[in-house]
Amino acid sequence: MTSPQTPDNARRKFIAAAGAGVAGLGFTAIAPGLHLMAVGEANAAPTPRKAGEPANPAVRWGLLIDANKCAPGCTKCIDACHTENGVSANLPDPRQNSQWIRKIELVDRRPGKTRGHVTQLPMMCQHCAEPPCVDVCPTGASMKRADGIVLVDRHTCIGCRYCMMACPYKARSFVHAPLNDQNPEVPRGKGCVESCTLCVHRIDKGQQPACVESCPEGAMTFGDLNDADSAIAKRIASVPTTQVRADLRLNPGVRYEGL
């Protein structure tokens, strides 16, 4: 449950083989999709990556969120995220606005001592190791970077929204109207799907995601799940943590504590 390694890829391989089969019926040849370059390298410290160096496949970036520390009514992480990424919410129908991160309030309804207990937590893209959004994307625009960050390549996103149908976390938003207030480092635009990038532009500079940095309670820990010496891996090894929708075995990179 708490193992940070990527589990078997059987499901993905099966679907790929089935897809190749379908393709093979109509066409002669098919090859697997793009594979990211594997650069064997030792542990990456959270230092800025050198120019010209690709994302390190030995690293898997992740978040550990302590729901016990998350304060009711506090929206600092959301504000920080939306400022950093230029996410605006000005459409008349609020259901059409993008939300990269949101605060969820949970009331325990299970019988027992904890019944009625209220929990807060921020919810965002869970950066799965086996992301359904990547599996279903017809063009391969939905992708997982070598270091485990799930992104949308807006250059090839056609806006079909199949990934939104496939995501069990409601993590993705569709940009419903033209934009002009983007952060130069965070391009986003009408007609494409988007979600939390784990502040990939900050991580690559050696900074932490904006939400993590902004949390006054220190409820969020960011780090390399694959590095046994990192604070996040140590914490996951020592306290019980939860993966949301663990039954789906997507192996999310975002884990919760205190649920």
Add this chain to the structure above:
Amino acid sequence: MFTPKPRQEENLFYLLAAIGGLVSAIGLAAALYMEHEGHVVTGMNNQIVWGLPHVVAIFLIVAASGVLNVASMGSVFGRVLYKSRAPLSGLLGIAMLSGGLAIIMLDLGRADRIIVAMTHFNPTSVFGWNVILYPVFYAFVGIYLWTMMERRMNPYSKVAGLATFIWRIILTTGTGSIFAFLVARQAYGSALLAPMFIIMSFSWGLAVFIVVQATMYAWNGMQLPPLILQRMKNLLATLVAAVLYFTAVLHLVSAYFAKQTAFEYFILVDSEFSGMFWIGQVLIGSLLPLTLLFHPATRAKVAWINLAAALVIVGAFFQLYVFIIGGQAFPLEMFPGYDIKSSFFDGTVDHYSARLPEILLALGGVAIAFTMTTIGVRALHFLPQDDIAELEAAIRITD
């Protein structure tokens, strides 16, 4: 029934073609407007990401492959009755698929990038498979039509028919699998969906065929031989019952799974969709047509059988609406055992109401299918020519 005179007939044809073309053009304009303003002008949102355009498009695509079954019955299974109907069924297949695909493609957030869907292929995506399935379907049906309509190619029509039949089964499996491969939402993610979509396509395709055939016969002042109608009606009844059976199994199994009971309660009992399910899908789309097809007072009358086929089509729209919109309106269950709420409407049932641009786009797709059929039927020989003596002989043998 109304039969136009030759002079009137010509004018009426141009009028119908013009109306079809106009509605198609309005649909296209609506798509351009959506493309320019963004999907903010539609009723779709981040919870209900696929709306009315998808309901109509999926109906057209599913029925397009189903309507081809009339041809397959003739070419593959050697039924004389259906053989003379094969060209019309091929035309309808191409026309409806075109309408459906036009809607899907024009609804994309970046419809201008449709080329990307062809240059970038992801083998794990069922949508990606469909990008291959559809063009090949066109090619197969095109070749099949050619082998049927060009006398010298006739000997090959059986092979072409078989290939088309196999491909259409794969194609509908692909359409059903779009939903079957979704793990996130309770309404989908069932292996049953692929075969169920095939049965649905048989039923809806045949219903569309019966309605179009009836219109064509009336247009030409002809009477469909009762023998033929009788056969088609029996087949339609069997298929409608089969769809109802699949629906029952799907919901029964789902209702048994503890994690699905809340969703089943929502769809079947307590939501705007339960009325559509029971009245639209079950009553209007299944029970009423079955009664009309079997009741002694109605089962032998052309008008009633055509009405039954029309009701099956109406029921199909209800079924897809409940399946697609209802399936998305129910909130994602991320934390079982907890009440959940957020600024992103987690834990809340969503309500979808289609707005004008998407309604026009959906109608435009139907109009494309209609216009292609109208022009095709008029320009080429698609009216079934039956040799009644041969037919009766064939039926005596097969029975």
Add this chain to the structure above:
Amino acid sequence: MNKREAIFSAFPLCLCVSVVRFVPFALALLAVSPAPTFAGDGTRTDKPVIEIAKPGKCIAPAEEMRRNHMDMLKHQRDRTLRLGIRGEPVTLNGCIECHASQKTGSVLGEGNFCQSCHAYAAVKLDCFECHQPKAGFKATGVKP
């Protein structure tokens, strides 16, 4: 990139693609035919006057930039987004920093760097559907 291209070239689908790809060209031909280039007294349309806010040395000679900037940007975008390579000499933000107009701060708008030339060449400019066209723009976002 190479693998992707390999798939592509192996695909008989490219046949369909080339047919479809022809459509924009055909349409462009239609659109261009009454263009001012061939209209009126037969003189060419004036070349666009491009204001360069920060004159100086570009990453490559102007001739090469004019011809190849789209390919440079396209390869860079795939390397940066898909592989995570940062700090490349070619960056769209780099273009914008030097070439944005001093008046409006943008590379878009009439007479400004990107738009004026693309308008002249009648080439669709798709970058700024998503990318910020203004230099030094600070995003603020709004509370949901």
